[in-house]
Structures are given as C-alpha cells and as structure tokens.
Amino acid sequence: MISRFGDALRTTALPLLAVRLTDEPLAVASVTACASLPWLLFGLLGGAVADRVDQRRAMWAVDIVRGLLVAAFALAVGLGHAGVPLLIALAFLLTTLQTLFDNAATALLPSLVPRAALGGANARLLTGQQLAGGLLAGPFVPLLLGVGAFLPFAADAGTYLLAAALVASLRTRPSDREPRPCGSTLRKDIGDGLRHLWQDRVLRAICSATLLCNIGMGALIATLVLHVTRWLHADTTGYAAAMTAYALGSLAGGLLAQRLALRTGRARALLLGGAVQTAALLLMGTVRSLGALLAGMLLLGIMNMVWNVNQVTLIQQRSPASMTGRIASAFRTVSTSGAPTGALLGGAAADALGLNAPALLAAVLFALAVAALIPVGRADVPVVAPQDGSASARVTR
Template sequence: MITGAIDGGRCRWRAVASCGVSGLRWRGGYGRLWSAAVLSRFGDSVRNVALPVVAAGLTASPLALSLVSAAGYLPWLLFGLLSGALADRVDRRRAMWIVDAVRGGLVGAFAVALALGYAHLALLVALSFALTTLQTLFDNAATAILPTLVPRAALPTANARLMTGQAIAGTFLGAPAGGLLVTAGVAAPFAVDATTYLVAAALIASLPTASATATVTPAKATGSTLRAEIAAGLRVLWRDHLLRGICLANLLGNIVIGGLTALMVLIITRWAGASDVVFGLVLAAYGAGATVGGLVSARVGRWLGGARALVLALTVQTACLVVIGSVAHPAATACALGLFGVAGMIVNVHAVTLTQQRVPVELLGRVSAAGRTVGIVGAPVGAVLAGALAEVSDVNVPTLASAVVMASAALVVLRAARSARLVQV
C-alpha cells in the first residue's frame, strides 16, 4: 500500500508491506461513529423524501419552493469557515452529540407542528436553514475526529466503510422508507428523523473521551481570535499544493454535479427517452455505483495511491459525462451514471483521506471547512449555468460542457500531485 506520514507539515509517501487495515477495529469508537453516521443518513434521507411533499402542499409557487432549497446552501457560505474554527476550539465529541440532540429536538418539534396542522412555509425554510447551520459544525468536527479513532494508515478503509454505509442507508433504505412513511402521514418521516438524531447523539456521547481530548487545541495564545484561526487554516490549505488542487477540483466537480442534478430528469426522460418507470431505475444506477465505489475505493487507493486514484476517478467521470451527453439511450445513461457513482465515491473517500493525512489534527476543522465552503459554491452556480445553457441549446449540451469542466478538475489534481511530488513528471 501507499501510505503517508506527516513530517514538518508535508506528507512523504512510501511503500509499505502491510495495508494498515488491521488497525481498523469496529469495537470502540469507530464502530459507534459509523453507526451514528449511518443512522443519521437514514433519517436524513427519510426527511428529504418528505420535505418536498410538505413544501408542495404549502405553496404552488416555484420561487417559494426554491427558497427552501436555497436555505440548505446558504449556511455553508455564511458559517462554514466559522464552524471550522469552532470545531478546532471545542471538545469535538461533545459538540457533535449536542448538535445532534438539538437537531433531533428541532425536527421533532416540526413533526408535532405538522401533526397539529400548524405548518407554514416560513417554518420549513427556518428548519432547513437551522439544520444546515448545525450541520456545518457537525461535519467539520466529524472529519477531524476520525483520525483520533483509527490509525492513519487505516483512514482510507475507515472513510470508505463510513461512506459506503451512508450510501446504502440513504439510497436503498432511507429513500424507500421515506416514501412509505409519507403515506402514513407527513409528520411520520420527521418523527423518525428526529429519533435517529437522538439515538446518534447517544452513540456519539459514548465515544471514548480520549479521542475528544486529543482533538482539543492547546490553550490559545493571548489575543488569538477566530478570524486569526480561520486565516491560519486558509494558509495551510493554500500552501499545500495537493490540498489546494483538491479544493479547486472540488469546486469544479460541484459545478458539474449541480448542473447534472438540476437537469437529470430532463436528461433521462427527454434526451435518453426513458419512461417514468425507467427513470427511477436509471437514477438508482448512480446509488448502486456509489455503493460499489465505496467497496473498492480503499483497494484502488492501495494500488495507485490516493492522488493517482483521484486523477483516475475524475478522468472516468469525464468519460461518463461524454457518454451521457452523446448517447441518447436509457441503458447507456444508466451504465454511465453507475460508473460515475463508482468514481465519485472514490473521489470523496480519497479527497477526505488525503486531507486527514496531510493536515495536523488541531487544524483539521478549519482546513476541511475551507474546502467544503469553497466547494459548496459550485452546486448552485452549476445549476444556474446548466439551466441557462439548456435554454439556448438542448438538454444534453450542458452535460458535454460539464465533461470539459470535469477534465479540467482531473488536470488540476494531476498538476497539484506533481507539484507535491506524489506523481512523477
């Protein structure tokens, strides 16, 4: 396997005989963190199925419905960097379980409001905004706490298993369950989601205290401010060639994903010619691919190394976009989406792993927050650009344009890896 050791802020890569997977144990902290993450993803998927149903029942205005969606993006832009700094200041274990407990309370209160007939669109927007705001702190703390629970050599496998479990829980369990629960009443999915948050909070609260203590930053120097700490995280991200390249590639990739998601129903039905029944099957291919990607990503990383795995996966995604945009057939679209999902999971696993391996643990919250905040900008931008381009051309043209953007992302990572001397020139 190829593994990394941090030395003076720079990761030196070397070949080792063992894969380091033996250092990953389900018992103890990792198993509880995995269980909490998978359970939360199940609940989120249940809620995400019910959310548009509730919103559509409250208003028929497309603009009003878009506000609910926008409320899910805005907190990352407003609070992403701040949450990263806070995640490096506080006991991360405590922050995570408190956040989940609060989210459980908020969603539970909304379920009660729905059951009593007091729901309002403004309440739905406020809930979406509040949940995502809390998520900014939770996600940054979760990224930073994982390296304290498993050996660094086992991080690729730990991340892969975590993301695979979430993909299965969200795509194959949560989404169908959400559809069934909606038929029992619109409040039911939210009650289930609230329960998963509370159970996840209990699991996280039971994590070993040593892991939480290890993630707390040493006492701040006199005069240290959140602004200065955020700036320190940004400097670390900017000065690391590979992480800077991954951050830019993440932005470009999210532009592609945003556009693809916005036009997916038109691409599959209008361009590929799928029926409404086939539409769901084609769309499910992506989730299946993501699950397979989670199963093979650690092995691909051991074979190629994390940086090369990123370049290969982004190149594969580029080819998939070309197929989706040029072959008008449901089977071709399904195969391409499935392979796109495989490659996407490999990208996610190794982008997170490389960040965890290359950044000191006391800075992980801020650095991961900076990368997420930059990347999240791409999704709404991509959606708008793809929609505008489709208006003046055809629905497949934005997908072909996205292939160029994704190819650029692959080149960015390749160049960054060469600068970091992880790939030979």
C-alpha cells in the same frame, strides 16, 4: 449512519410536504435553496469552532438540538400548523448546525483510528452513509407520508437522538491538538485555515479540481430530469432508475476506493476517478439511450465515492491536528460553492444548446479538473506530520 438515514427521510419529505402546502415553484425551490445556503454563510465558522471544542461532545450536543428541533416540527405538522416559512426555517437551522457537526466529525476521526487506517475508515463510513441515505431511506418516505405527514420528521428526530447517544459512548484517544495561542480569535483561526489550504499545493489542487467537478455535477443534476424525460423520452421510472444506478455505483465505489488508493496512491486515484467520470459524462451526453445513461450514472457513482474517500483522507492526513476542522471547512466551503453556480449554467446550457448540453458541459469541467490534478498525481503525495507540517511519510502504494 443512523442520523444520515434520518436526514434522507427529512430531505426527501420536505419538498413533498412543500408541494402539498403551495403551488408556487419559487416557494418550493426556496426550501431546497435554504438547506444549502448555511454552508456558504457559516461553513468556515463551523470549522473554526470545531477546532476549539471537544469534538465528540459537540457532535452529540448538536444531534440532541437537531432532534428536538425536528420533533417540534413533526408536532407542528401533526397539528396542522406547518407552513412554507416554517419549512424554510427548519431547513436553514438544521444545515447551520450541520456545519459544526460535519467539520467536527472530520476532525474527530483521526483520534479514533490510526492515521494509516484513515482511508479504510473513511471508505466504510461514507459507504454506510450512502447505503442508509441513498438506498434504504428513499422507499420509506412514501409509506410514512401515506400514514401521516408528520411521520418522516418524527422518525428523523428519533434517529438524531439515537445517534447522539452512540456518539456520546465513543472512546477517543487523548487529543494531540496544540493549545491555542494566547489572543487567538475566530477570525484569525478561519484565516489560518484558509491560508494553510492555499499554501498546501496538493490540497489547493484537489480543492480547485473538486470545485470544477461540483460545478459540473450541479449542471447535470439540476437538469437530469429533463435529460431523462425529454431528451431520452423516458418516463419518471427512468429517472428513478438513473438515481438508483448512481446510488449502487456509490456503494461499489466505497468497496473500491481504499484498494485503488493502495495500488496507485491517493492523488492518482483521484486522477483516475476524474478521467473515468469525464468519459461517463461524454457517454451520457452523446449516446441517446437510457442504457447509456444508466451506465454513465453507475460509473459516476463509483468514481465519485472513490474521489470523496481519498479527498477526505488526504485532508485529514495533511492537516495538523489542531487545524483539521478549519482546513476541512475551508475546503468544503470553497468546493461546494460550485453547485449552485453549476445549476444555473446547466439550465442556461440546456436552454440555449439542447438538453444534452449540461452533460457535455460537465464533461469539459471534469476534464479541466483532471488537468488541475496532473501535477500532484505525477509522484507520491507526502503525508504531513500532525503538528510540525513537514513531510514525514508517503502514501502507501
């Protein structure tokens, strides 16, 4: 949560600093693009490495390196030596390190809490991250930038180093990971993770559905400012209100996610979340009202958090302990590849069909995602035993 607060400071401040340094739209966009590219290049590798190392040590070591990198960047900004190439390099390096950190964090959680408590732990963790990154950090960025352009980055460096100390102090249970077979290679490990994801019909269906949803959200988010300012004829305050509604919805979704899963089962919670988000997108795309947009964004935030909590929990519950990092990274790499594709589709749809078309396109994609989940939502989803891969229990209802 602490490092996520710092991440939000940095990711908000980087584009603002880029605008100060250049008037070229492509250069400014390159900073954001390079912040997501490493997931496609190194996400699978990060998961394979996470399964080979002590995950707690990997996390605090990564945070120390990230803290030192951002501190050096803050110094460069303070001395007036920062340029767009340096911004791009920083964004790329930090996300590359994040591929190891996030996969290690996903794999580590089952050693901190019992598997039956993973849903509640994920809900608290993701809600805390949303609170820190979605609501608390944003208002600080203009204040810090007003004092000095280097301050958001100096604060980010401090949060990384503090987070490293906290992670290092964690007490974990003995690992139940099986020893790696002799002759195991990173390439084979990555292949095993992809193969397990493909062979597990539940995770395969959820990954396919998440990919469709990410394409839809990519289309919506890339054009949302146009939707608000041109189609609805609202100002930038309306855009800020829409993003705030989404963040508030995410916090409410964090409180709802585990309760809903206990009542319906995790796969059905995903099914319900996708259906509600489809309806929200139809509302946003057909009703030309800022109130409808805010209601839709609130519902999207609620059900997106329900989706994320139950998706991550199912990955952890259905993955052998020795493969959690690889399976999580395979899932994340495949599903997140949809966002840039969606952004391009959203821009093309807005250009050809109208500024509300991306929301309607997203609704169609979410409906397809719901259809992909129907087969696994008809019955309880079995939880796979940590090592032997057999179905040993069923999701609590």
